[in-house]
Amino acid sequence: MDEAAASQDNGSDGIIRMIDVNKWFGEFHVLKNINLNVGAGERIVICGPSGSGKSTVIRCINRLEEHQRGRIIVDGVELTNDLKHIEQIRREVGMCFQHFNLFPHLTVLDNLCLAPQYVRKVPRAEAEETAMMYLERVQIPEQADKFPGQLSGGQQQRVAIARSLCMSPKIMLFDEPTSALDPEMIKEVLDTMIELAETGMTMLVVTHEMGFAKTVANRVIFMDGGEVIEVNEPNEFFDNPQHDRTQLFLSQILAH
């Protein structure tokens, strides 16, 4: 809100900066004073119990949800009600959803070309070339002419990742990208994400996949009740959790 808060924030050159962000759903206080500073190329994993506000945090970053207090600055642009800013930020931020949300009436190739053509005004031939390049990167170029309904869940999620990448985003947000998948498909999606991390992409991932967090994340954030409870480097976070609630949560997800 005020300049003091902004300047107190260490490393104010982060590509994503959330400063004292608060959000309410009606009377319900979902996000309480969230402060987050993500550097370019950083990979952050967010975990926490159901309903703790993990999805809401990352959905605020591309304005799928509106915050009511505090500031969010993405790649130097502040999120306000200004539609220009929102559009500008959405162009730089890609997002993958739990349920993929591919467009069922378009082929895989058209799913990938839609935004580059209509938002970035790229010629079709060029958009197709880029699309095929990313489909190869997620290892399903042969599915280009199929419709999403004809693919397996894992393939759909990889298409969704490729679709976001076609807009050449600087930041990728993932909201539980593997939790709607059967166990044998989880690995193929995680492998794709690990590869993406290796290219130096800035990533915010909501997930409970601890293996992934350990391999990829620079930091793990634990949320509960709309607050950030603990932030730590992954090995430290899993082996030596500081907070009671973190310990409880970890014992629960390790239990099965």
Add this chain to the structure above:
Amino acid sequence: MADQPTSGGGSQPSKPPPWNDPAVRSIVFQVLALVVLGWFFWTILNNTLANMERRGISTGFAFLDRAAGFGILMSLIPYDESNSYGRTFVVGLLNTVLVAFLGIILATVLGFVLGVARLSNNWVIAKLATVYVEVVRNIPLLLQIFFWYIAVLQALPGIRQSITVGDAFYLNNRGFFFPKPIFGDGFGLVWIALIVAVAAIVCLRKWARQRLDRTGQLFPVIYVSIGLIIGLPLLAFLAMGAPLSFEFAELQRFRLAGGASVIPELMALLWALTMYTAAFIAEIVRAGILAVSHGQTEASRALGLKNSQTLQLVVIPQAMRVIIPPLTSQYLNLTKNSSLATAIGYPDLVAVFMGTTLNQTGQAVEIVAMTMAVYLTISLLISLVMNIYNRRMALVER
């Protein structure tokens, strides 16, 4: 079926007895149903023919050539009392087609506007649309037709006290009167220009699509199209020296002479059918849009597409799949409901042909059959067109 080539011979499952074989069963039931149905219609037909013979009415379609001897309130083709019964059929048919055609177009436009309005973020607009839908679709259609005809249109002032705009347009309890356009020599070129403009727009859209693919540039198709469709005919019109004049309706002692007019029966029927059907179409459109999951909108926005692009490229193409089948049945309903015309005396097919013509000739079998055939044909045509459209939408999907 039984003599399929088999390699193992012994592994062939034994054939069930015929009364347990689903294929045999289904054939038996279908034949039974057909026999019962055939017997039913045969009895009715026999009965009616016997009745007609007793009353001395000859069967056959010869009556269509006899002079009708009655007048009809409104006709799209020249008609007078000396014309044949056959012509009364055509007059009634055209009047039915007119009201159904206009009704479908108007109800579709109004229905889509209302359906989208119900989903509007604007509280007042959404509530107004909701109230409209809830009120209009819960009142019987016949009552609404009477309301517009008796309570509104009949309550208008008489001819001498007409509501008039510039002595060109008159509204009174005899209908709505307006100047009749008289097309002079050379006006044909304007129609040709209009056709050329439509053709040009079709080509333009194709070209713009290709250009988008090639260069990524959007072309303002809509504005150029509007310019073409107005500009070209206007140019032709001026080039031919404006060959158009109007015949104004003239207020005489007891009537308005000349000009063109719409009778109040048509206005009331069309208005009631439009409003009633639009309420149902609004619900269908709303349901169609709601059926597209919110995740689709979110994914589209997250990719950076504007709200209008999201609606046009993502939501509407998916909603149409859900909308078209029930929309078709609303079109069929509207067409069939137009036969309520009889109640206020709009001369549609049922009022003219199954009403007056049937009363005068007594040719019940032929007339009922012809009338039913007409409704069946119109319904099948509507279904056919909508199915083709639906197939095209579906083909894009899968």
